[in-house]
Each structure stands twice: as C-alpha cells, then as structure tokens.
Amino acid sequence: MLGTLLRRRARTFTNTIGHWTAYEWARNAAFGAAGFGLLFGLHYGFFRLLKYLSTIELIGLLLTWKLTAMLLLMTLSMVVVSSLLTALTTLFYSYDLKFLMKAPVSLRSVFLDKSLESAFFASWMIGLILIPYIAAIMRVQGLGPVYFAAFLAAFPPFLLLAASFGIGFTLLLLYLFPSSRTRDVVWVFSSLSLTVVYGLVRFAEPEKLIRPDALKVVAEYLNFLQAPTAPYLPSWWLAEALRMAAEGAWRGYAARVLGLWAAAFIVYGLLVALAGKVYFIGYSGAQEGALRKRTHGFKILPEQRILGTRSAAILLWKERTTFFRDVKHWSQILLIIGLVFVYLFSIQRLPLDSAELKSLVSFLNVGTAGFVLAALGLRFTFPAISLEGKSWWVLRSAPIDVGMIMREKLLFSAIPILSIAATLALMTNWILAADAFTSRLTLGALLTVGLAICVMGVGFGALFPNFTVENIHQIESSVGGFVYMAACLFYVGFTIAVLAAPMQMHFAERFGTGVWSSRVALYSGAGWLALNAVAMILPWTLGRRALENHE
Amino acid sequence: MIRLEGLGKTFGAYAAVSDLNLEVRPGEIFGFLGPNGAGKTTTVKMMTGLLRPTSGRVLIAGRDMAADPIAAKRAMGLVPDEPFVYPKLTGAEYLRFVGELYGVPLEGMRHRVSQLLEMFELTPWGGELLESYSHGMRQKLVLAGILLHEPKILVLDEPMVGLDPKSGRLVKDIFLKLAERGTAIFMCTHVLEIAEKLCHRIGIMIDGRMIACGTLEELRAASAAKQDGRDLESIFLSLTGGAEYSTLLKNL
Known part of the structure; x- marks a missing residue:
C-alpha cells in the first residue's frame, strides 16, 4: 500500500513537470x-x-x-x-x-x-x-x-x-x-x-x-x-x-x-x-477545534485609531488577530527572542581589544545582522501572501486593490523586523562602543536593509504565490523562497560592498593614513540608493503585476 | 446589471469559455447550468475579478471589471463553490471584517450582524473560531457576509451545497425577496429543481459555450423534449446529451 501512496507522489511530480509551459521551463531553469x-x-x-x-x-x-x-x-x-x-x-x-x-x-x-x-x-x-x-x-x-x-x-x-x-x-x-x-x-x-x-x-x-x-x-x-x-x-x-x-x-x-x-x-x-x-x-x-467563546464589541479598532483608512486598518487587524491566535507562531517568536539574545551575547564575547577593531566589527555587523533579518524575512514576510491560502477569494473579490493588500503585509512585517534591526544595531554599537560615525552609518544601513528585506519579501511572495500549500515550510523551501533568500544575500553583500568605501575613508582619516573624499562618498551614496531602488522597486512591481494576474 | 460581452478564457490551447454574451437584468434570477467542466466556475471567476479574461469584457452595474475593478466589486457579492474563510477569526469577526471591506458603516453593524447570525441560526456560534464550523455553517456565514453589505448583484456558485433543508428554504426565500427588491442574481447550480423553481431565465453551458438560454418554456421549445410538462432535467439531458449512460448502466 505504501508503494501506491509513494507512486502517487512520483506521478504528481512527473505530471507537474510534464505540464510546464515553455515559460515555466525557462523560468525554472533560470532559478x-x-x-x-x-x-x-x-x-x-x-x-x-x-x-x-x-x-x-x-x-x-x-x-x-x-x-x-x-x-x-x-x-x-x-x-x-x-x-x-x-x-x-x-x-x-x-x-x-x-x-x-x-x-x-x-x-x-x-x-x-x-x-x-x-x-x-x-x-x-x-x-x-x-x-x-x-x-x-x-x-x-x-x-x-x-x-x-x-x-x-x-x-x-x-x-x-x-x-x-x-x-x-x-x-x-x-x-x-x-x-x-x-x-x-x-x-x-x-x-x-x-x-x-x-x-x-x-x-x-x-x-x-x-x-x-x-x-x-x-x-x-x-x-x-x-x-x-x-x-x-x-x-x-x-x-x-x-x-x-x-x-x-x-x-x-x-x-x-x-x-x-x-x-x-x-x-x-x-x-x-x-x-x-x-x-x-x-x-x-x-x-x-478549540471551543472558546470570544465576544467582539464592534468598537473602533486600535488600527483604525492609528491609520484611519478603513480597508488598510481592517486588513492589519485581521493579520494581527489571525497571526497571534495561531499558536505555531508563538513558538517561533520565542525562538527569535532567544536568537536576538544569543546574537548580542556572541557579539559581547568577541575577543576585540582595540577601538578600531570594535568599530570594524560594528560595521560588519550590518552583514551578519542582515543575514539574520533575511532568515526572519523568509520565515515571516515571504509566506505572508501565500498564507492567505484558500481564503484568498475573500480579498480578491472585495473592492480593494492588490497594492493595498501588499502594503498591509509590508506594514505588518516591517514593524517587528525594523524593531529587531534597530535593536541589533543599537545594542551592538553600544556593546562595542563604536564611534559616532560608525554607529550612525550602521544604524541607517541596518534599518534600510530591514526595510528592503520586508519589501522584497512581500514582492517575491506576490511573485510566487501558492494558495494551496498546507505547510509553511513548503513555502519557505519553494523555488520562490530560494530565489528570495538568494536575492537577500546578494543584496546584503552589495550593501556591505557599497558602504565599505565611506567606512574605509573614515578609518583612514582616524589613523591619519588618508583623507575623506566627498566624491567617493557621493559615488558610494549613489550606489547605495541605486541598490535599494532596484531591490525595492523591481520585486514589488513584478510581484504586484503577478498577483493581479494570478490564476 | 450584469453584462458579459464576448467573454472568453483559454488555458494554453484549451478554451474553457468561448465568446460568452449575456445580460442579467435588475430583479432577475439567472440560472447557469452545465455539466462538470463546462466552464461555469471559470465564468464566475471572470465575473468577480478572480480571473482575467482572455477576450471580451465584464460589466458590473455599468463598470468594466478590468478597467474599474474596485467599483465593480463594491456592487457585487460572491458566494464561491467552496466557502473557505479565515479559521482563526470568529463568525462575528468575519462579518465585521467583510463589512468594513465593503464600507458598511460601523454604527448599526453590531445590530445587523446579530440579526444575520440569528437568521442563519449561527448566534450560539458567533463567538467561536471558524475552524470549528462545519461546511454548511461556513456557507451560511458567507451568505450572511454578502447580505451585510447589500450588493446590487449576487454571484452564487453552488450556494445550496452543504445547507440543511431549513436553511436551504430560508436561502431560497432570501433570493426571491432580494430579486423582488431589484437585485440581479447569477447562480450556478447542479440542482435543477432549484433552478426550475427560482430562476427567471436559464443558460446552459457545455464545453465553454452557451448552447441554450431563455425561460423554461423557451428551453423546452428549443430542446428535443418538446412535450408539455417535461421537467428541466429532461430538457437539460436532451440538450447536453445524457441518455448514453443507459448502456453503461447495464454493464455496472
């Protein structure tokens, strides 16, 4: 009997591949x-x-x-x-x-x-x-x-x-x-x-x-x-x-x-x-199901007090309510809190004896903390659209724009991820007693990295939606999840690369081995802006178009 | 109210719906029949903005679904073939959510929600999570959701599936009352008896094409079952070709 059950899996797999269109072949080959x-x-x-x-x-x-x-x-x-x-x-x-x-x-x-x-x-x-x-x-x-x-x-x-x-x-x-x-x-x-x-x-x-x-x-x-x-x-x-x-x-x-x-x-x-x-x-x-009566007061929601706009606020309320009622998410929140503590503890235990080295590690923290944020994005932001699941018809048939749904998902995800990004940057800089320039640069960089990871998460999530999936790990380990993670890693790598120049000039100035060049800083800033523009606009636009045309 | 102009949908080389032209007027209940795989659900999805047509257009209350989807959707309520709803919301919360999406004023919503829950005998369950609801209860809740925002157009895909006889009767009465008030209702169903009793006009679809459309009398006249008193089932089978299974039955 197990043979029959396993054969159906093999058959599902071959049938899926057998029905790929030329576009799907090309897309999957590229990925x-x-x-x-x-x-x-x-x-x-x-x-x-x-x-x-x-x-x-x-x-x-x-x-x-x-x-x-x-x-x-x-x-x-x-x-x-x-x-x-x-x-x-x-x-x-x-x-x-x-x-x-x-x-x-x-x-x-x-x-x-x-x-x-x-x-x-x-x-x-x-x-x-x-x-x-x-x-x-x-x-x-x-x-x-x-x-x-x-x-x-x-x-x-x-x-x-x-x-x-x-x-x-x-x-x-x-x-x-x-x-x-x-x-x-x-x-x-x-x-x-x-x-x-x-x-x-x-x-x-x-x-x-x-x-x-x-x-x-x-x-x-x-x-x-x-x-x-x-x-x-x-x-x-x-x-x-x-x-x-x-x-x-x-x-x-x-x-x-x-x-x-x-x-x-x-x-x-x-x-x-x-x-x-x-x-x-x-x-x-x-x-x-868990039978437990809940009363709903039909009062103004906290989200409505802040956002005012009706659909956005109610979408955010729905997201918050359904997220926190799912006990499976609690365990992951606990793990994340543990992860943040362990991360900061590891930073604190690093054997760094000079102020310069500490500032350098503080800068490189943008990369390591960026990877942590990317992992969180893969777990929470990327699956957000697909997790609408078979209830997707409720939103799709309602008089709301796909862009608004995506913006709400972004907002729900950006609040915790940006908080974690700020915590990691501020605490690391404080532990390492990084100088003012490094502290400001890394805080700004990590907040931007956090935001870009959220935007890419929603964008790629919309580009690769799967409303029939039953397990969040299937979303994470899908082709889309893999592409998202790869894009995040490349993005974090490029961020470090474009910000390395001002950091290097800052150190050179401190050690008296060089001077600050505004031209180089300008190029670096322009590169950083261009990188973020591409990282945020491209997946978002493509994702929105894909979600609007999703069949 | 509902106007479909040359509507078509292809999936690769397969034409699920071809050149569909139809108008459903205010106050009319239109029954959409056809065998499995005829293209009914694809049509419903295109009408409600869940699927983009390959050709033609959908006009809802005068608004083009492709050009102005928000206004078109605001005028419409959908009951899909499978009533999937958010398992971690309660019945009352789901209704509030839908009400807010469709711009129902908060004042009075509590009263209206409690009325609807009572009407569908869901009051004892209004505070329970939807994951504990049965299929029929979810179906009733989705129906309550569309009644909450009082749309001018109802699009229903198998609305009676999973309902107990009492709720089925209630829902039929609701549809008739809404039609009297001028709501246009487009209903896909396999229950021919319901279509026969409720619908002013009936369209029959097969292989993505509408092969017949009209009142019961007009359909009777168009079919091979021309004798008076023949029911919709006979008309449907004569139009869609359902008699060949008799030889297969012999071999069962």
Whole structure:
C-alpha cells in the first residue's frame, strides 16, 4: 500500500513537470541556475576556509574534522527544529488526510507516507547546503568520487534520524494531549524550553574551545580537537565516518555507516510501530477545534485609531488577530527572542581589544545582522501572501486593490523586523562602543536593509504565490523562497560592498593614513540608493503585476 | 446589471469559455447550468475579478471589471463553490471584517450582524473560531457576509451545497425577496429543481459555450423534449446529451 501512496507522489511530480509551459521551463531553469550559482558561491567560501585550515601545521586536519563535526551538529539541530514544525502540519493537518484516513489504508502506511514527506521537507534544503562543503573537503584533500558516494551512503540515515526526533516528539505530544488547548500550551512550553536549551548551549561559550588563546596549554587544545563533539549524537557518527572514508579506513567507515542505518531503522521503526497505536488518537484530537467563546464589541479598532483608512486598518487587524491566535507562531517568536539574545551575547564575547577593531566589527555587523533579518524575512514576510491560502477569494473579490493588500503585509512585517534591526544595531554599537560615525552609518544601513528585506519579501511572495500549500515550510523551501533568500544575500553583500568605501575613508582619516573624499562618498551614496531602488522597486512591481494576474 | 460581452478564457490551447454574451437584468434570477467542466466556475471567476479574461469584457452595474475593478466589486457579492474563510477569526469577526471591506458603516453593524447570525441560526456560534464550523455553517456565514453589505448583484456558485433543508428554504426565500427588491442574481447550480423553481431565465453551458438560454418554456421549445410538462432535467439531458449512460448502466 505504501508503494501506491509513494507512486502517487512520483506521478504528481512527473505530471507537474510534464505540464510546464515553455515559460515555466525557462523560468525554472533560470532559478535553477541561480540556485546552482549560490551553491557554487558557498562551495568557494568553504574551499577557501578549508584550504586555509589545511595549511596550519600539525593541527590542520584536526581542525577540518572538528569543524565538520560542529557543522553536522548544527545541521542535526536545525533538522530537528525544522521537523518539529513540519511534522505538526504534515502529519495532522494535510488536506489529503481526510481522504487517506477514510480509505482502506493501514494507519502505519499513512504515517509512513506523511512522516517521510515531513522528513523530506524538514531536511532537503539544510542537507543540500552540506554538499558544497563535502565537495570542498574533496577538493582540498584530493579525494575522488568514491568519497562522495561514501557521503551519499551515510547521509540519508543521518537526516532521517534527525527528523525522527521531531516527528516522534510531535506524535507523542498529540497523543498525550489530544485536547487542543492543552496541546497549545505544551507546544509553547516545548518551544520555550528549546529556546532556553539553545541559550544555555550558547552561553556555555563553546567558542572558547576552538580558540587556542582561550586555553592555557597547547596540550589542552589538542585534547579538545581530538575529543568527540557530542559523541552520542548521529552527527558525531557521521563526522567520524566521513573522516575515516577520507583516510581510507573503510572498515571503520562501514561500521559507522551501518550504525547510522541501524539506528535510523530502529528509531524510525519504533516510531512506525508506535504510530499504529497512537497516530489516530492524535489525528482525531487535531480535528477538534478549540471551543472558546470570544465576544467582539464592534468598537473602533486600535488600527483604525492609528491609520484611519478603513480597508488598510481592517486588513492589519485581521493579520494581527489571525497571526497571534495561531499558536505555531508563538513558538517561533520565542525562538527569535532567544536568537536576538544569543546574537548580542556572541557579539559581547568577541575577543576585540582595540577601538578600531570594535568599530570594524560594528560595521560588519550590518552583514551578519542582515543575514539574520533575511532568515526572519523568509520565515515571516515571504509566506505572508501565500498564507492567505484558500481564503484568498475573500480579498480578491472585495473592492480593494492588490497594492493595498501588499502594503498591509509590508506594514505588518516591517514593524517587528525594523524593531529587531534597530535593536541589533543599537545594542551592538553600544556593546562595542563604536564611534559616532560608525554607529550612525550602521544604524541607517541596518534599518534600510530591514526595510528592503520586508519589501522584497512581500514582492517575491506576490511573485510566487501558492494558495494551496498546507505547510509553511513548503513555502519557505519553494523555488520562490530560494530565489528570495538568494536575492537577500546578494543584496546584503552589495550593501556591505557599497558602504565599505565611506567606512574605509573614515578609518583612514582616524589613523591619519588618508583623507575623506566627498566624491567617493557621493559615488558610494549613489550606489547605495541605486541598490535599494532596484531591490525595492523591481520585486514589488513584478510581484504586484503577478498577483493581479494570478490564476 | 450584469453584462458579459464576448467573454472568453483559454488555458494554453484549451478554451474553457468561448465568446460568452449575456445580460442579467435588475430583479432577475439567472440560472447557469452545465455539466462538470463546462466552464461555469471559470465564468464566475471572470465575473468577480478572480480571473482575467482572455477576450471580451465584464460589466458590473455599468463598470468594466478590468478597467474599474474596485467599483465593480463594491456592487457585487460572491458566494464561491467552496466557502473557505479565515479559521482563526470568529463568525462575528468575519462579518465585521467583510463589512468594513465593503464600507458598511460601523454604527448599526453590531445590530445587523446579530440579526444575520440569528437568521442563519449561527448566534450560539458567533463567538467561536471558524475552524470549528462545519461546511454548511461556513456557507451560511458567507451568505450572511454578502447580505451585510447589500450588493446590487449576487454571484452564487453552488450556494445550496452543504445547507440543511431549513436553511436551504430560508436561502431560497432570501433570493426571491432580494430579486423582488431589484437585485440581479447569477447562480450556478447542479440542482435543477432549484433552478426550475427560482430562476427567471436559464443558460446552459457545455464545453465553454452557451448552447441554450431563455425561460423554461423557451428551453423546452428549443430542446428535443418538446412535450408539455417535461421537467428541466429532461430538457437539460436532451440538450447536453445524457441518455448514453443507459448502456453503461447495464454493464455496472
């Protein structure tokens, strides 16, 4: 039966491709090429880093494998968190579950089908990013295609194991708390604990260990490099398997890979066995809406007091109300708050001893904070249009302009993102005691980056709307999400590039090695304006046109 | 009130609707019939601005839907074939939202909303989230939403689906009353009995083309089922060709 269920997926995929028009082929080929370019860029960055590490005498290889282990640990945690969020919607709220549940199909088959879908959506993009890294190891260490095959044999059970943790947690959560209210509360507390754990791990300052100067003796440092990174987790088994394959220790490699496959089979097998008993109880509970009376006073709304304009205010009210009533968003808000604290803590712990260096890091903060904002944009702004879902007809048939809907989405998203941008800029500048020029420049730059990321998010969201999607991760990991993220990364990179000139002149003036050139500053300002004009106007205009013509 | 001029829609090489010309007058209930895939929902989507026509134009209360969509949409209310609404709003909040979008004054909205909820027997559910509503309840709420802003034109795509008999009767009476007041109603339905009882004129569409349009008597005259007293089902089947299934039934 599982075969039939999986065949329908394969058929859906081939049918989708088979029905692409010439325009769709061209468009997807262009986006595919852009994606490939991005992966190649990542590969280049990894290659430079690993090449540098390989030149360090004695400990070069140790550093490479330590980095690999840490990267895999990060991948593992990201897939676990991602699968936590994906599993809830895929396993319990998919549109086709009503059909599957009433069909003469065993619960285990439905669970297998849905959990594999969940694992795929939770891991494919994170997994894809590891490929350029592996390719970089291969180039630096001169390893052949056999090494890549060895990686491919070891990687799937690792991802499945990581996703199984999230799927298992969700399965048990809905079984133990079928009442929607209790489930929501537990979900929020779980997210809160996840945030706390994340914070605790970060506040333990693991970076101390990879900085030789932080440790007293060389032997201590070497001990750390040779010590396992979370030895009980599959990320360490995979890291060891990859190291052994690179060293040609195939017996050790085979043992680890078999271990990974066996663990994946056992953990996932247990989940499938468990699903036969608990899946239906959770599914049945998920069908029940939370019955809780709310009274609506038909008073002037807070949004109407501020905006006045009727449609814009009511759209904003609808957005706020529906957003905050969805408990799935709360967990992400908690994670974001945790992320901001950890980010600022990391800045505070940076080993910077000169005022110049601090100002420089404050400037480079535009780039790193920009990436954080882009990730938030991908999670909250880009999906905003698609999340109207099948209720899109309500807005589309109403006497309001598509542009107004987009502006409302922008406003709803810009308020929190600009607040986070301002917090990151102001707090970082305060922690680093950056000089006045740098502080003003970075604050202005980050606020503009935040705004551009929101505008691009709504624009690209309108350019690639998907009103039939059932899972927010499907929106994020779609072609449109990928293009949006790539555009944001390029935009942030260009912002750093155009603002580097005034920053460089400022430093030169401070050190007395050069003078401020108004002409260069003017060129830089013009470049910055042009960059923002393109980043904001182009996606917005194209998106608006696409949404107006959406069929 | 509603005027469709040479309306057409193609998806690639496939013509979903071809050269559709139609006028629905104030106070008229127009039934739009046709087999599945005939192009009815595509027509409704073009009329309500959800889909851009490939050719022709739609005039709603004299406003061109393509040139002045906001004014055209303000004059119209839509009940789609599937009543998807925001799951995290309550019934009363949904009605307020729709009312505000269509410019219904806030004064009096509370009273009107409570009247509509009561009329559709949704008062006990008015404060519950829409995710807990059944299909029929959502259908009634969407109907309440369009009655709230009192449009001059109603476009209904299978409005009776999911309604219990009492609500079905109520909705039919509402349509008749609105038509008496001068509202133009365009209704797609597969329930021929409803079309027969409610509609002043009926159009039958097949393969994207309107093959017949007129009163029941005019349709009867145009069809092979010319005998007096033949019902709409016989007329519909004779016009759309539905008799061939009898041989298939034998093999069932």
